[in-house]
Amino acid sequence: MRHVVFRLEKDRFALPLSAIREVVVTPARFSLVPRSPPSVRGIMNLRGRVVTVVELSLLLRPDHPAIKPGTKVVLLDRGRRELGLLVTEVDGIEVIEKVGPPPPKAPPTVKGLARLGALAITVLEPEALDIAVMASFSRAVPSPR
């Protein structure tokens, strides 16, 4: 199956191509989303559609030190809407046939590990990413005053 392979700094990740609508260059600015969890970078205008963009790094590994701002937004196709994932760079499209089991204690967002030549790639689960974003929202407690 064809996958889009991208990086968060040096770590490589992949998502099935069928789950991706497109990849765009990070816009000059995002509008901030009030009362949102830290992983939410903001919203952007994608040809008239409003798309929520998350820092994938913060979503996957909240305790990991912050990384440099990403250069690309990978747009997950979620039916009638999109979800933007901010990543360091997109490497390209690769065929990944064999996805091994995820490491123990991996979050549900990780589908498994794969090898591409000498490279280790973490294959992500699109559905679970979407759910993780929603879950992070319901945890974000609005602070009055």
Next chain:
Amino acid sequence: MASIDISRYLTLYVSEAQEHLESLSDNLVKLEQAGSTGEVIDEAFRHAHSVKGMAASMGFELTAKLAHRMEDLLDAYRALKEKVDRASVDLLLSTTDALLGHVRASAEGKDVGDVSALMGALERKLYLLKPDTSPRPSAPPPASVAAPSAARGLGLPPRYQIKLKVAAGSATPGVRAFLAHKRLSGLGNVFDLRPPLDDLKAGRLADGNFSLELESTFHETEVRAALKTIADVELVSLKVIEPDAPPAPKTVEPEGPRVVGQEPARTVRVRTELLDQLLDGAGELLLATARVREVGKSVPEGARGVLDSEVDRLNALVKDLHAKVMKARMTPISVMTDRLPRAARDIARRRERDVELTITGAEVELDRAIVDELNDPLLHLLRNAIDHGIEPPVEREKQGKPPRGRVQVNVRREKDRVLLEVEDDGRGMDGDKLRAAAVARGLLTPEAAQGLSAREALMLACMPGVSTATDVTDISGRGVGMDAVKRAIESVGGTLEIESQKGKGTRFRLQLPLTVAVVQLLLVAVGDETFGLPVAKVSGVVEFPEAQLAHSQNASLLPFGNALLPVYSLAALLTVPGDDGVEQTRPYVVVEAESGKVALGVDRLQGQEEVVLKALSRPLDLVPGLAGVTILGNGRPIFILDVPRLLV
């Protein structure tokens, strides 16, 4: 093959059959109220007949059979001019519900349930009415009813002979001629087009001449006017063809419910998502035009004249398009009120109340997004009115009221808003009980509860969990859902007020905007971010030195009029960074919140803008306090704030 055909027509079958059945159930409710009046029973019969026919042609045998039995019974009542008794109405309504169930099951590709019990009941009833006739094998088509009186001659729309010519200098004669043809076919049916369409499109016209005949319900002047707007096409002649001229090819119109009067409305069904997308598209065009205008400002002034005037023209066209799309979205309120009589009847019977429901102004139109949102709230208000408002007949008589309760749904247009009232003459609401209930739920302190005005006390019914109903029924327990009703009304930009007098009745007043799509915003800046506040919610704006704010406990207070309003920092409410440093003087926007007016401290004001509101998609709809999102003329997406919920 057959299965492919079925699936193609299934959607149509489902939507049309549902419509027939809903109308049928309305007819039945009317029948019960008015007794057997010819028209209503004719109509009911027609609906049953249509459903039978449709189901049969789709191969849904059981559905067709059941509809057929129902048709027989209605026919018997019609022939005997007998009053349809309550038990029969019950039976017919149950049959209608069963048929609706069938249709839904068919939509999902499921099998329909067992119908033998209903079939038996219908047959027994029929036998009682007409003992001499055993169930007929098949009903003859109801020619007398279904054939529209306007079949020939009288009802036919006029037919025009139209000769046109494309101007000699036209660069694209084919396109011009085609446009004219297209415009005319929008007005009616085109016959005898010369030359044929392919030649016309290719511009193969003798000296630019072409002609056609148009059958149209539009007046001659309107046909002429339609042609005027097409550049390079000149009307050579237009005359009305006399009715005794060659008759129009007879089109056999399938029997349908929409043959009312002699001018069939030219309507098509449009999927509602498509309407939403059309509005999105038109909204985007508005924004795109605004952006082109912005870009144009960088062109040197001298070279800008043509660009500006073209942008103006584009803007006018797009605005017109937007307005037309908005108009296409307008839906009569009857779409939601039509099912109320049936609902009222069912609730009243279950709760042993006697209720008369009257509805006025159902023809008033609203944006379909609002209509969709209000469907359930309206039903809820009706349930409340009957279940908790109207007393049982005996109790009413004791109080000197007529045993039959009245519930009125009145709709009227007031300027740019629609006022919808649901009013009952029942026992009214008890403000003191509501106060007590709110205190008991821990929502208010006893002192605060006593401080509320009578009107404010009634609004407590809209707080989650507050109910004064002593008996919780399966129908409603006031309090379960009044908060949802209020929220739904506010989500479309409306307001809810309650008026009630103990022992006299209750009135719910809903003020609704005509459309949700366009809102006037006050734009405010917090740090680098811009947010929109609906102007309708803003009571005023004050610039005030921060140092001079009054303080009470740990809250800051802003003097406004004669009052001191609690101050909130919008940056803190929204958890976005504001400007650094202590401002000497900053603007405060005074807005209406649940508890009264409050002042929101912002960093800067950025003026007003009329915007096209977009609904929040996941996950943005999970954020409390956001009402929607929009894209400003500069391309920047901003959030529109839901002021009351910001402070909850």
